[in-house]
Amino acid sequence: MKKIIIITGVAGMVGSNLIEKYINKNVIIVGIDNLKLGKFKFIKHFLNKKNFFFYRIDLSKKIKNTRISKILKTNYLSEVWHLAANSDIQQGANNNKVDTKDTYMTTIRTLSLIKNYLKKDTKFIFSSSSAIYGNIRKSIVENHKPKKPVSNYGIMKLKSEKYIENFSKKKSLKAYIFRFPNVVGKNLTHGIIFDFINKIKRNQNILNVLGNGNQQKPYSDVSEIIRCMIYIKNLSFKNYVNYFNIGTRDKGIKVKEIVNIFIKNLNFKITPVYQNKKKGWKGDVINYKYSTKKINRLGFNFKLNSKEVIEKTVKNYLKKVY
Ligand SMILES: NC(=O)c1ccc[n+]([C@@H]2O[C@H](COP(=O)([O-])OP(=O)(O)OC[C@H]3O[C@@H](n4cnc5c(N)ncnc54)[C@H](O)[C@@H]3O)[C@@H](O)[C@H]2O)c1
Incomplete structure (x- = not known):
């Protein structure tokens, strides 16, 4: 058996x-x-x-x-x-x-x-x-x-x-x-990085962002x-x-900062266009922060913070696409 x-x-x-x-x-x-x-x-x-x-x-x-x-x-x-x-x-x-x-x-x-x-x-x-x-x-x-x-x-x-x-x-x-x-990471099927990469592939000039960019998530x-x-x-x-x-215990990263990471890592100019609304979609939770005390007490700590995770993933994906 x-x-x-x-x-x-x-x-x-x-x-x-x-x-x-x-x-x-x-x-x-x-x-x-x-x-x-x-x-x-x-x-x-x-x-x-x-x-x-x-x-x-x-x-x-x-x-x-x-x-x-x-x-x-x-x-x-x-x-x-x-x-x-x-x-x-x-x-x-x-x-x-x-x-x-x-x-x-x-x-x-x-x-x-x-x-x-x-x-x-x-x-x-x-x-x-x-x-x-x-x-x-x-x-x-x-x-x-x-x-x-x-x-x-x-x-x-x-x-x-x-x-x-x-x-x-x-x-x-x-x-x-x-x-x-x-x-986020290898084999993305959805989410903000997946969405931005697909939008940039379709249109290299304008990046249409969901919401006003102030949503902040870990x-x-x-x-x-x-x-x-x-x-x-x-x-x-x-x-x-x-x-x-489970996850990092930081406050997260704003959508606007994610957009800037894209801008910094692209070798062509792209202009973000934000919407005049707080939420990206119906049911979007625009801001939250976890207490991870329970897993930390059990001996597990996440090494990368939200910004490092996004930077790593964006760089890896852009390397494959461009
Ligand atoms: N990725 C995230 O940011 C995130 C955040 C919170 C929770 N989760 C949860 O983690 C799990 C994995 O997420 P993921 O990012 O790998 O998502 P994913 O969409 O890449 O994987 C989910 C898989 O489930 C399959 N699936 C959906 N409906 C099915 C059905 N009726 N029958 C058989 N297969 C079906 C999909 O084809 C897909 O391959 C999911 O339960 C998701 O809700 C993910």
């Missing part, structure tokens, strides 16, 4: 970076993605490895896959990384159904897929988001109440957390719920996010469900 690691959303940014940590280990990796937002090119080079099995499946629907069931039946389910979700927050803001389906239903279906194969020490790792908190002025701690998400994405992540919590208690499953800040590098989750999921806790704010 071999250990199995399931990664949902494997072709997305976090999933495709996470797989690198497991591919050379003595484990079977079952990767699932519908390739709606993720890209096949991010994972195709892993397909020649004998321990990686990829299934293109819409996880919001009832899953009937006999091959996955067979792998689960004959091996030892060690970890489930549930990363599949709608990451296109703006699309979710325009159509409520998107997050109900891709952020919430994917959680229900993933738990339903694994429920008959849980072992005593199976771990469930979930990528939640700062969006579950809503607009909070002070430094946010994990048990902050009330949580008032302002986007349907945030509401569906919070509902997913609750569903996982109930399921875990009922089934004695250890769950690690990580609330991400904004994450950013972390995907490789540090993954290191942090692996570090914490290797610790044991007495509660079945544990929640963690």
